[in-house]
Amino acid sequence: MHLSAAKGLRRASLALGAALASTVLCATVSVASPLGASGPADPDLGASARAQRACPVVYFDLGETLVHTADDGTIRYLPGAASYLRALREHHIRIGLITNVPPSWGATDAERAARLKKEVDATWRDSTPFAWGDFGDRILTPRAEAERKPAPALWQRAKAESGRCRLVYEAETAQEVQVAASQGFVPYQIGQPHRPAFLPVGLVELLGRLPR
Template sequence: MNRSAMPRSGRGRSRTGLVLGAVLASAALSVSPVRAAAPGDTASGSRPAADRTACPVVYFDLGETLVHTADDGSIGYRPGAASYLRALRERHVRIGLITNVPPAWGATDAERAARLKQEVDSAWTGSAPFAWADFGDRILTPRTEAERKPAPVLWQRAKAGSGGCRVVYQAETAEEVQVAASVGFVPYQVGRPQWPGFLPVGIVELLGRRSH
């Protein structure tokens, strides 16, 4: 997983705070928090809460980030993943997946995503199903072997389709979050000792108050 060892002392917790502080600082350096009006906006320039599209768009890797595959091949949520996705859903934050699957699984992202759903659901053992509906059509997969992560193509496609929102990427692999950062994502490596399991929702909300 290329996970770097983290200190187990109080200094480790301090380092976590510094890193999260750096994410906050990065958000603060972005441009004005006021977004341009979109079709359907009211005369005052804001849409009703039910119609408002939240920024940023939070993308995830799938395996060992949101779900875990056990030795027997069964699949279920990683600890904290279901509640984290629910918290983002309650705040109307759009989410997506950037994940490697065989390009032969389909000619389009939609076809490959459908096959991915079948593969995951057929081995699923969780008490609640995986929240596929939350991801909509934001499941990006490689069209060719050359597009497989860690090639930057999938992140570039996600960023191009973000509608001007800041984009976040969360994964368990250091290499992937580094590539995501290099193309303009706010990166977060999950599963590290002394760190929150996922990028805290409060920081996501702060990013959401700023356009990219």
């Protein structure tokens, strides 16, 4: 590559990174509570409370966000999804799923999640197994038809269960990320041109350190 072209590419990459950071941070400010609402930091706040306040949790949609269902019904990771989940795990960032399944699949989130795992695993054709273990008990599904996305109920439940952690939501549909933003999540729509496939891990960590 010619030297001037290489410099131009670096400048473009830096500009993209700056624009992305600005977009995400502005979205954070727009959905967060005003900084003055909670007053100055409490000097008596315990270390565990400060850690909980700083922690980020990244929630995902499932279909066409992390996995793709082919015409023959088989399922595999979307490009980059497996490595992204691995990077989040290596940085000790918790993750969860907010996904629609039939409420009849079980009486609890755990029962419906077990059925979801069974359905996905039965048609899984990727060389890398799906990282179910990384999600723990953070797989939220509708308890009734009225809770199906884009109704806000699942995001509200995720928020209630996450304490003061900063919450991120990544999905492929504009409607879902807009609803997530309205519920206080930092939204990121995947699959958009000229931006990373997923919200960069470094930005997730930065968001987790910002005051709420």
